[in-house]
Amino acid sequence: SASNIIERAEGCLRRLGTDVIDLLLIHFHDHKTPHEDTMAGLQQLKASGKIRHYGVSNYNASMMAACQKQGQLTANQVGYHLFDRRVENAVLPYCRAQGIGFMAYGTLAFGLLSGAFSPETSFVDWDWRSRGDAFGLPLFQREHFLKELRAVERLKALAADYGKSVAQLAIAWLLGRPGVTVALVGMRNERELKENVAAADWRLSEDDCAAIERIFAEEGIRTYMDVELVT
Numbered sequence: 001s002a003s004n005i006i007e008r009a010e011g012c013l014r015r016l017g018t019d020v021i022d023l024l025l026i027h028f029h030d031h032k033t034p035h036e037d038t039m040a041g042l043q044q045l046k047a048s049g050k051i052r053h054y055g056v057s058n059y060n061a062s063m064m065a066a067c068q069k070q071g072q073l074t075a076n077q078v079g080y081h082l083f084d085r086r087v088e089n090a091v092l093p094y095c096r097a098q099g100i101g102f103m104a105y106g107t108l109a110f111g112l113l114s115g116a117f118s119p120e121t122s123f124v125d126w127d128w129r130s131r132g133d134a135f136g137l138p139l140f141q142r143e144h145f146l147k148e149l150r151a152v153e154r155l156k157a158l159a160a161d162y163g164k165s166v167a168q169l170a171i172a173w174l175l176g177r178p179g180v181t182v183a184l185v186g187m188r189n190e191r192e193l194k195e196n197v198a199a200a201d202w203r204l205s206e207d208d209c210a211a212i213e214r215i216f217a218e219e220g221i222r223t224y225m226d227v228e229l230v231t
Contacts (some may be wrong), residue, residue, distance in 0.1 A: 001033060005041030009050060024051045025077055028058050035063065039070035055101070060229050061090040068098060075101035075181065078229070079135055081109045082170055082212070083148060085225035092179045101181040104174055108185055110134055112148055113170040115156055119146060137224060151219040158211055164202060171199035173212065 009024060024045065026038060042054035055075035056067065067073055076095055080087050084106065095102045108114050110129060123130035123140070132141040139148065152166060159169040167185075174183040187193045204212075216223065 002037050002041030002044065005038065006045060009045050013050060020049060021051045023053045023055060023074060025055045025057045025075065026059075029056070029063055035066040036070055039067055043071055055103075057103075059091075061094040064091075064094055064098070064100065073098075073100045075103050077103040077105055077184070079106040080104035080174065080177075080180070081106050081113065082173060082216075083109045083112060083139055083221065083223060084135070084137055085223040086227050086229040088225045089228050091229050092177075096179040102179050103182040103184060104180055105184040106135075107174055107183045108167055108170055109139065109148075112139065112152060113155075113166055115152065115166040117149060117152070119149060136230075147219050147221060151215055151221050154215045154219070155212065158208070158215070162202070164199070165195060168195060168199035168202060169204075169212075171196060172202040172204050173209070175200060176204050176209070 005026075009021065012021060012024075013019060024042065026042070029035075029038075042051070045051045046054060053074035055073050055077070056064065057077035059067070059076055059078070064073060064076060076091070078087050078091055080092075080102075081104070087102075087104075092102055094100070111117060128134075129140045132138060134140055138144050155169055156166045159166050164172075171183050171185060174180055185196050187196055215221075
C-alpha cells in the first residue's frame with residue numbers, strides 16, 4: 001500500500017542517517033497491491049522531498065505501462081547478461097521508448113562470466129545455484145553449465161586479444177547495448193573494483209560482437225531473447 005511504502009522509506013532514511021534518498025526502487029511487484037497505490041506512495045515521497053527519483057525492479061513491460069499511467073518512472077532494474085537476454089523482447093524496448101533508465105543486474109551471470117568456474121565447480125546445498133536454475137533459466141543445470149563454460153573459455157581468448165578479462169568483456173558488452181544505463185556488478189577487493197571500472201572505457205567493435213554471437217551459436221548457447229520476461 002501507499003502507506004506501507006512511505007513507512008518503509010522513512011525507516012530507510014532513519015537507518016541511513018539522511019534526509020533524502022536519490023533513487024527508490026520497488027524491488028518486486030507483489031501482485032496484490034494495485035499499481036496506482038504503489039505509484040501514489042512513491043509520488044507522495046517525492047512531493048515531500050524524501051526521495052528525488054523513483055523506479056521499479058523486475059517489472060515487465062505491461063507492469064511498467066500501468067505505472068506510467070500514474071507518473072514517470074526513472075528506472076527499472078532487471079537481470080540482463082550475455083546468457084539471459086529476455087529483456088530484449090519487450091522490457092528494454094519499452095524502457096527506451098519511454099525514457100526509463102535501464103539498470104542491469106547479474107552482469108557476470110552469477111559468476112559464469114567471472115572466469116572463475118571450471119567443470120569441477122560445484123555449489124553447496126545452501127547456494128541457490130545448486131538447484132540448477134537462475135531466475136527461471138536452467139543456466140546451472142549440468143548440461144547447460146558445461147556448454148556455457150566452453151563458451152566462456154572462448155570468450156576469455158577473445159578478451160585476452162585486448163589484454164582484458166572475460167569479466168571486462170561481459171561488462172563492456174552490456175554497456176554497449178542500446179538502452180542500458182547501468183551495469184551492476186559486485187566486487188570483493190580493490191583489484192576487482194579497478195578491473196570493473198576499467199571495462200567502462202572499452203567499446204566493443206561490431207566484429208567483436210559478431211565474434212561473441214558466433215561463439216554462442218557454435219557452442220549451442222540459447223540466450224532466450226525470444227522469451228517474454230514474466231515476473
